[in-house]
Every structure is written in structure tokens, then in C-alpha cells.
Amino acid sequence: MERIPILKVRDCLLVTIQVDMHDRLAMTLQDDLTEQIVSQRARGVLIDISALDVVDSFIGRMLSNIAGMSRILDAETVVVGMQPSVAITLVELGLSLPGIRTALNVDRGMDLLSASRGSEDGPV
Amino acid sequence: MTIHKSHELALSSQDDVVMARQAVRTAAVEIGLSLVDQTKIVTAASELARNTVIHGGGGFARIEIIRDTTRTGMRLTFEDKGPGIADLDMAMKDGYSSAGGLGLGLGGAKRLSNEFVLQSEPGKGTRVTITRWK
Numbered sequence: 001m002e003r004i005p006i007l008k009v010r011d012c013l014l015v016t017i018q019v020d021m022h023d024r025l026a027m028t029l030q031d032d033l034t035e036q037i038v039s040q041r042a043r044g045v046l047i048d049i050s051a052l053d054v055v056d057s058f059i060g061r062m063l064s065n066i067a068g069m070s071r072i073l074d075a076e077t078v079v080v081g082m083q084p085s086v087a088i089t090l091v092e093l094g095l096s097l098p099g100i101r102t103a104l105n106v107d108r109g110m111d112l113l114s115a116s117r118g119s120e121d122g123p124v
Numbered sequence: 125m126t127i128h129k130s131h132e133l134a135l136s137s138q139d140d141v142v143m144a145r146q147a148v149r150t151a152a153v154e155i156g157l158s159l160v161d162q163t164k165i166v167t168a169a170s171e172l173a174r175n176t177v178i179h180g181g182g183g184f185a186r187i188e189i190i191r192d193t194t195r196t197g198m199r200l201t202f203e204d205k206g207p208g209i210a211d212l213d214m215a216m217k218d219g220y221s222s223a224g225g226l227g228l229g230l231g232g233a234k235r236l237s238n239e240f241v242l243q244s245e246p247g248k249g250t251r252v253t254i255t256r257w258k
Contacts (some may be wrong), residue, residue, distance in 0.1 A: 020145065020146065023141070058170075066227050085163040092236055093167060094232050
């Protein structure tokens, strides 16, 4: 079965979506990610959507679901690399991705994740 | 208005929704829509094609390149012979969903197009036509 690969980078999971996703693939990703958050003890999830030229309400909902599920599993989700035309379209569609943190690229997303964990951990 | 080119594709599965997105993208590039406008019409098509598959039990999409005296555009028709929509006003409302979705499909598609026509009769089916001009 077709699957989107999930890479482990330090204590984060990195997902780069590079295919035009059909709905079943999106659901599979959601399941795989939640499983891996637990098995890999991940504290953060980075979803790179820079290769996606369309994000419709279904994919938007999948992103929100992933963010919600990871939060419950004590991992933070950052969606990175959204194309400007996709951002414009999403807002017009009525989808502002509530509860999802975003960053311009993977680098900044990593920074965001480590910064938010740093403040949580407090002084050592 | 003249129809310059017309193309039909069947919508029966999720994979067909992906195919429809790609076909709409190709047509949008062909008429020279800007990247933002391409993205809008492809996103609208994705919402409507999914509606046809999920709510309508399948149907078809027609992609037409149209011209009037001054401009070029594309017209997309999504048609099914499904259960139809009993309350059109309700279906257009954001947040209303009969299938556990976000309920942004119809309203969102309308905002993303220049022209939007929804025709439906309970028990007979639904037809949605959207147009985007260059």
C-alpha cells in the first residue's frame, strides 16, 4: 500500500508530503503518525507541505486532526512550507487552520519546536 | 458565449478526485490563469468533486474552456444522480455538513469562483456549475 514516509530527526518526526494526496492516503498518514509518536517517543511533528499545490478542506482537516492528536500525545505539530497561493486560497475557502502552528520552512519549524520545549523544560 | 473545448471525466472514487484536480489544473494553465487563480479553481473543483463522490454516490465532471466577446474562462460542472439536497440554503451555510466534514465545500467553492450555480432536486441529483474568468 502507498504510504508517506515518516523520518525521525532527533526527537521529532519529519513528514514531507510530495504527492497529490487522495483521501485514503491522508487517513493512513494520520494513523501512522500517531503510532510513531508513541513508538518513537517523539516530542514534535514537522509536516512539510511545500510540494503541495492544493490544500482543500479534507487535507486541512487532516492537518488539524494530526495537530490535535499529537497534542494529546504530548507532541507539538508545526506545518511548514505552505505556498503563498495555497495560503490565500485556504483563507478564502474559510479554513484558517485553528490550533496549527506554522513556520516558513523546516529550519524555522525546528527552531520553533526546540524553543517551545526549552521554555517548557525551564532552567536546568 | 462559445465553448472552445470540453472534456468529461467520471467521478466514482477518491482517485478520480485527484484526477479531476489534475485535469482542472491543466485547463487552468492552458487558459493562462495566474497561480493564485489556478489554486483557487483547483481547490474549488476538489471540494465539488469530493461532494459528487461522497454525497452523490458518484457522477461526472465536465471541464470546459469558454469564451465570450472579451474574455476566456473555464466552466466546471459536477453532476450526480444521488439523493439531492433538500435544503439548498442550509447546504450553502459554512459549518453545515451532512457527512462529518467541515461543511466548507459548497460555500467555499462559491467564494473561490466568479460564478456559482447550484441545482438540486431531492431524489434526482445535484448539479453544480462554477466559472472562473481570466
